[in-house]
Amino acid sequence: MNWTFMSSFNQLQLTNSWRKCAGTYCGHIENGTECGSCPWGTRVDVNDNRDSLCSVCTITPSLHGWMYLGFTVMMPMSFLFNFPSSPLQSPVTHSTCPNNPESSSGNRNMSTAIVHPPLLLQDQSSCGNPVRTCKYLSWGLVYFALHCLSAFVSILLFPPLGSLNLYSCVPQKLEDFYAPFLIVYGCPSEVVFPYLSLPLVYFAFSIFGCVLFYVAILLTPSGSVDLSKWLRVTHLSLYAYPVLGLVVFIFGGVLYYSYPYVILILAVIHSVYRFPAIFDYCAPTTNGSVLPVCHPLVVIRSLFCVPEPALALTLLVSLFCFGYSLISLDISTVWVLVFTFVPFLFYLLTLPFTHPFATSDGEERLQLALMRHNGTDSFVVSVHHRKQDISQERAIQPDSTDG
Numbered sequence: 001m002n003w004t005f006m007s008s009f010n011q012l013q014l015t016n017s018w019r020k021c022a023g024t025y026c027g028h029i030e031n032g033t034e035c036g037s038c039p040w041g042t043r044v045d046v047n048d049n050r051d052s053l054c055s056v057c058t059i060t061p062s063l064h065g066w067m068y069l070g071f072t073v074m075m076p077m078s079f080l081f082n083f084p085s086s087p088l089q090s091p092v093t094h095s096t097c098p099n100n101p102e103s104s105s106g107n108r109n110m111s112t113a114i115v116h117p118p119l120l121l122q123d124q125s126s127c128g129n130p131v132r133t134c135k136y137l138s139w140g141l142v143y144f145a146l147h148c149l150s151a152f153v154s155i156l157l158f159p160p161l162g163s164l165n166l167y168s169c170v171p172q173k174l175e176d177f178y179a180p181f182l183i184v185y186g187c188p189s190e191v192v193f194p195y196l197s198l199p200l201v202y203f204a205f206s207i208f209g210c211v212l213f214y215v216a217i218l219l220t221p222s223g224s225v226d227l228s229k230w231l232r233v234t235h236l237s238l239y240a241y242p243v244l245g246l247v248v249f250i251f252g253g254v255l256y257y258s259y260p261y262v263i264l265i266l267a268v269i270h271s272v273y274r275f276p277a278i279f280d281y282c283a284p285t286t287n288g289s290v291l292p293v294c295h296p297l298v299v300i301r302s303l304f305c306v307p308e309p310a311l312a313l314t315l316l317v318s319l320f321c322f323g324y325s326l327i328s329l330d331i332s333t334v335w336v337l338v339f340t341f342v343p344f345l346f347y348l349l350t351l352p353f354t355h356p357f358a359t360s361d362g363e364e365r366l367q368l369a370l371m372r373h374n375g376t377d378s379f380v381v382s383v384h385h386r387k388q389d390i391s392q393e394r395a396i397q398p399d400s401t402d403g
Contacts, residue, residue: 020052025179026187027054037189040197041159043169057169057193065168065195072199072261074149075244076146076206077144078235139217139230146213150205157201159193169193177253195256199248203241209239260328267321271343274314296348315344 012219021027021035027044028035030050038044045055062070118183152164159167171177171192179191190196212233248255255262302311323340331339 007012011100021187023187024175025189025191027052030371037185038191041167041193043189043191043193045172056167058167059170061168063330064328065170067324068195068256068259069198071246071255071263072248072263072322073147073202076203076240077147130154139227142216143213143230143233144353146209147206148207150202154198154202155203155274166194167196168386171195171253171256174253174257177256192252192256197253199252203245203248204336207238210234210241214238228232260325263325263328266316267325268343270321271318271347274318275344275347288398294349307328315345318344331341373381 021044025038025044026035027038027042029039035052042054042056082195102182155164155166156162169176169190169192176191177196180188180196214231217230217234220227303315319340322343323336326336326339
């Protein structure tokens, strides 16, 4: 009888010590402790109604989780590809464009260059010199390597320490990302470890790397290659890191569940404005007139037969974004391979039927930009000069008839 009473008393005491906490994310660290915030790397299972035990997170991130962390890594590096003044958008090289019957009746095989409207006003100090171009673009590899190194170091600092593997707390609902804001019960904690802390640590290391990158650019002799655009990208990155950290901290939950669609929408927008801007025009070297590209084989030739880094890089970025978003949606590999190339193939098939910039005003803007960019180079003939010649001819015609 006495033994039965003591057993019931111990069971009641154990039940009281492990009672469920009032706060959703509050828990017991060990036997007999009060309810409080779970330590970093632990969380309470909100689906367990029996008790509120802080359990250590030892689950490897899912594919969706790894892809989300990769998305946060790519956020600052997107400045290299999406800003019009990006230094990786190097001046174009020469390609072959369809002959213009109006301006090339005497010359059937003219050498031409595909024109990038966003690139017309950029500096071509390293154009035409392979050594200077390699030095110029090598800074892009350094910039990319710094961010990759920051990502690797950040992963090594998280449990398990010194390993490229990660332990994570599986997000169970959207509110899990906003546990640090839920301080009503005094239990703020990172419930979705490490989907909030790891990107912030990565941004901190990236800031340090960009400062070193900035110093290296300043110490580079100014006569070797113009690095003004790399300084601009570094400035933009340093300003962007605090903003990106705030975005991840506040909107991390929304991004975690919607980032595949965000990347997919941005990839579509990138294709809509970038493909026509870099593939739709070519400029004959004889008179500088801007002609629309009307045949898909011209684009294919500029990509494969006569490779142009700027064109190939733009296409690779677009394909990567489409493939990344589709993989994040956990779609079959076959469908990923099929749908990744659909936007570019659709553009090639519809190229003969549409030219968004092929208007007289668009051509005039391109001609004026080329004139401002190349000065008095014979590569360009100003549209304004043509109009002046026509007006002078019309003014002379009445005099000739009177005579």
